[in-house]
Amino acid sequence: MTKSHSKKILVVDDSESNRLLLSFMLQELGYQTDDTDNGEKAVEMALEFDYSALFMDINMPIMDGLEATKVLRSINFDKPIFACSAEDEPNKIKKFMNLGFTGYICKPIEAIGIQALLEQHSITSDEVESVKNENYQNKLDQLSKRFVENIPVILTKIDRAVENNSIADLKRIGHKLKGTASQFGFDRVAKIGRDIETAINKSKIPVALEKAIFLKAELNKIRKNQ
Amino acid sequence: MTETSKKINALIVEDDFDSLEILTSILNSTGIVNCETARTGKQAIDYFTENRPHITFLDIDIPAPDGIETLRAIKKLDPAAKVVMVTGCSDVKTVKTAVSLGAFAYIVKPYVPKKIINVLKKLND
Numbered sequence: 001m002t003k004s005h006s007k008k009i010l011v012v013d014d015s016e017s018n019r020l021l022l023s024f025m026l027q028e029l030g031y032q033t034d035d036t037d038n039g040e041k042a043v044e045m046a047l048e049f050d051y052s053a054l055f056m057d058i059n060m061p062i063m064d065g066l067e068a069t070k071v072l073r074s075i076n077f078d079k080p081i082f083a084c085s086a087e088d089e090p091n092k093i094k095k096f097m098n099l100g101f102t103g104y105i106c107k108p109i110e111a112i113g114i115q116a117l118l119e120q121h122s123i124t125s126d127e128v129e130s131v132k133n134e135n136y137q138n139k140l141d142q143l144s145k146r147f148v149e150n151i152p153v154i155l156t157k158i159d160r161a162v163e164n165n166s167i168a169d170l171k172r173i174g175h176k177l178k179g180t181a182s183q184f185g186f187d188r189v190a191k192i193g194r195d196i197e198t199a200i201n202k203s204k205i206p207v208a209l210e211k212a213i214f215l216k217a218e219l220n221k222i223r224k225n226q
Numbered sequence: 227m228t229e230t231s232k233k234i235n236a237l238i239v240e241d242d243f244d245s246l247e248i249l250t251s252i253l254n255s256t257g258i259v260n261c262e263t264a265r266t267g268k269q270a271i272d273y274f275t276e277n278r279p280h281i282t283f284l285d286i287d288i289p290a291p292d293g294i295e296t297l298r299a300i301k302k303l304d305p306a307a308k309v310v311m312v313t314g315c316s317d318v319k320t321v322k323t324a325v326s327l328g329a330f331a332y333i334v335k336p337y338v339p340k341k342i343i344n345v346l347k348k349l350n351d
Contacts, residue, residue: 183336
């Protein structure tokens with residue numbers, strides 16, 4: 001089997017063995033994979049990362065595969081979502097399709113079935129090419145440069161938030177960096193920003209303060225390397 | 227493409243300058259979008275009332291009213307309004323609230339040009 005794909009697929013199943021098996025098969029077919037065990041996390045990950053397709057179990061705790069698919073389709077999420085279920089009754093399969101699934105694969109899953117399904121739906125056919133517009137790229141470069149120039153200001157804001165014990169300000173800084181830093185290729189800064197926000201949301205203030213130290217170190221590293 | 231041939235009027239509601247610049251730049255790169263901007267929920271609602279843009283890109287974390295309340299107000303003015311939530315927050319509770327209020331799409335930052343362009347393509351579906 002070839003291992004030439006760079007496309008990433010999200011596997012959603014509450015059974016660890018099913019997740020591992022399906023992920024293994026997809027990897028053998030040459031795809032990268034992520035996995036999660038419930039529909040809620042699947043919605044969050046599908047919106048956050050750029051997956052080429054999702055394989056979604058139906059019966060799961062917290063949020064089942066039907067609701068997760070319904071939520072995603074309601075907001076025009078247009079990537080293929082394949083239902084995985086032991087269900088083989090035609091009426092139920094039809095119901096899955098009406099809810100927005102792109103295709104259906106019956107458990108127990110076999111690699112040959114997955115390959116056929118992915119080929120049948122040629123998962124890249126409806127994607128548009130990334131914008132290679134020169135003006136856009138120039139603008140991004142320009143903003144990236146400005147981001148780096150602005151690092152001393154961000155560092156001062158972090159210091160002030162920590163000194164004043166202003167957790168709301170620290171959360172705001174984390175939130176903003178989460179959204180913008182990876183746009184400029186500073187994924188590590190974005191990740192720490194996200195960690196700070198998550199820690200504060202969970203009232204884990206000491207963790208957030210510790211992450212703030214890592215954030216400063218990472219920002220200083222970027223500044224020195226430029 | 228000339229200004230006159232542009233046909234999609236978009237409102238971008240965003241208080242963060244960098245995010246605003248990036249999204250504007252992506253939309254401008256298509257050559258078919260006229261962009262207007264608002265920095266607060268109030269400005270967005272006022273602009274929408276007057277101009278009824280074809281599509282609104284609405285950040286959630288904006289000065290009052292926030293993006294969710296602004297979405298509610300816009301959908302009240304026009305239930306068919308196409309409002310795309312743009313945010314750094316992918317938590318399901320917020321997504322479900324946006325769905326229940328009739329958001330057209332939900333995009334999590336950082337901006338990926340093809341996601342934005344796919345949303346524009348959906349406008350004509």
